[in-house]
Amino acid sequence: MPFVAWAGIAVLVVLALIVATGASRLRTLSRRVGSFPCSARPAGNPQAAWSLGIAHYAVGRIEWWRCWSLSPRPTRTWLREELSITGRVPLDQAGQPDEYLVRCRYDGTDFELTMSSGAYAGLASWLEAAPPGRRDLVV
Template sequence: MPSVLVSTEIVIGTLLVVAVVVLATTYLRRRYIAKGLPLTLCGLRCTQTDRWRLGLIRFGDNALEWHTLGGVSVRPKHRWLRQRLVLDAPELLVGRDSIPLLPDASRVPCADGDGTFELALQGPAYTALRSWQEAAPPGYNVNVA
């Protein structure tokens, strides 16, 4: 009986350590990706037949970067330059198109020089994206008299 108890304790201890490592890695990865810049949850769909993939978008100085939600990579999976990014009018996601982790999200058709894609964003995140896209990047076309 003691060997079963010790084995159970080892398994439970190992699972707890793994859970703590996964949570710490996720937290540190998110902090590293943000680097003090705005970061929000969004969905990405590259083609109409594709399914939505959840990820994090970061509003950089000159580019919008999309990172996968899971994994250990800190490099963006997609990167779109601010000057080439075109946003169309948002449409509310309903029915089968809706995303459970993004309630009341809107589908935003986007294009850049390389192709088209769609982002799924909640209201405040869409407003932030639109404001970011329409604003001039820091130091761009600054006139000082």
């Protein structure tokens, strides 16, 4: 068999392994207890692209993982004491029933998330359940 054929087979095997690894990572993240689908983008630019992701509650923080990545670490981590919700808008008018656009602020930076109404209720409850003195996190 010529070298070109072996190289082509090797490339296909590597691509199959990458796809399998990515699919396994995505499945593992989405099945963890405390995980919910959540897209993110910077605030203030409605033309900015949304990044699809999965958020996960951890002790005192939320970890956000980009869906289409092979990274073993979360893309963003938001500590509970520095995260606040500044507003929310139902996306029913945009043809997405049971979805919210949630405006947040973390460490002086504004960003937006989209999530289901159940995920929003969980996020608001998680922030409100903060230790005493930190009840100003939800509008």
